[in-house]
Amino acid sequence: MKLPVLLAVAISIGVFISPVLAAEDLYDVSGKFAGKYFCIASAAGGVIYSDVEKEWRATSFRVDENKFVINIKKERVVKAGDGFLSGDAMSYAVTISDFVINTPQYCTTRSNYVDGSVMSLSMWKGGAFRCSAALKDYTINLATGRYLAAYLVGYVSGVDNNEDTPSLTIGRCTKIE
Numbered sequence: 099m100k101l102p103v104l105l106a107v108a109i110s111i112g113v114f115i116s117p118v119l120a121a122e123d124l125y126d127v128s129g130k131f132a133g134k135y136f137c138i139a140s141a142a143g144g145v146i147y148s149d150v151e152k153e154w155r156a157t158s159f160r161v162d163e164n165k166f167v168i169n170i171k172k173e174r175v176v177k178a179g180d181g182f183l184s185g186d187a188m189s190y191a192v193t194i195s196d197f198v199i200n201t202p203q204y205c206t207t208r209s210n211y212v213d214g215s216v217m218s219l220s221m222w223k224g225g226a227f228r229c230s231a232a233l234k235d236y237t238i239n240l241a242t243g244r245y246l247a248a249y250l251v252g253y254v255s256g257v258d259n260n261e262d263t264p265s266l267t268i269g270r271c272t273k274i275e
Contacts, residue, residue, distance in 0.1 A: 125187035126221045130173035130188065131240045134275040136197075139164035144249070144265030147258045154253065159265055165197035168205070180216065187220035194231045204230035205236060220246070230231055243270050 139161035146157045173189040193202035206227045207219045222225040227241035238245045244267070252262030 102253060120161040124222055125185060126223050126225065127175055127186050127188050128189045131188075131221055131225050132170050132172035132272050135168040135170070135240065135271040136274045137168060137245055137269055137271040138267035139168050139247075139267045141269075142249060142265055142267040144263055146260050146263050152258070154258075159266065159267075161269070163198065164267060164269070167195045167197060167200075167274075168238075169193045169195070169202065175219075176218075188229075189220060191218055192227075192229055194236070196232075203231040205231040238271065240271065240273075245269055245271055 110191050142159040142164065142188050144157060144159060145154045147153070148155050169192070171191045173191055175186050176189045178187065183254050192205040195202045205219075209226075218231055221226055221240075225242075226238065228235070228237050230236065233249060235248045235250065236245060247267045247269075249263075249265045250268075252264050255262065
């Protein structure tokens with residue numbers, strides 16, 4: 099089969115099967131992801147401004163001090179949804195603390211929130227969720243122990259220096275409590 103035909107088949111299957119999935123099949127209601135997780139970066143990259151060349155360039159960043167703790171507290175089972183799918187989900191309060199500074203920041207979300215609060219979030223059944231804290235956007239999967247953090251500030255301000263450089267970091271998280 100050619101690629102366009104394969105894509106059409108895949109899209110058709112997705113369109114017909116997705117309504118069959120119930121929200122309770124997607125959201126975690128168990129609360130099993132509550133606890134503390136220690137996360138360590140393994141690689142990071144982004145852009146920096148070159149004063150010599152007067153342009154922005156791709157670069158890698160050091161990650162040796164890029165460590166943080168995620169504290170996840172289970173709250174209660176609530177109705178959750180993103181406007182398309184809704185159903186029962188465990189509500190979690192999530193904070194992220196830089197390992198050195200140790201000041202917890204709520205990791206909040208604008209989508210998939212529960213009870214109208216951005217301070218609580220729900221997770222997919224496989225332990226994945228997205229949230230934002232301290233100007234970083236996180237995508238975290240507790241089942242795989244992997245995370246992705248994006249710092250998307252700088253560059254677009256029009257200031258050409260290295261005081262605010264956008265970056266993307268990947269790493270691993272391990273449950274410690």
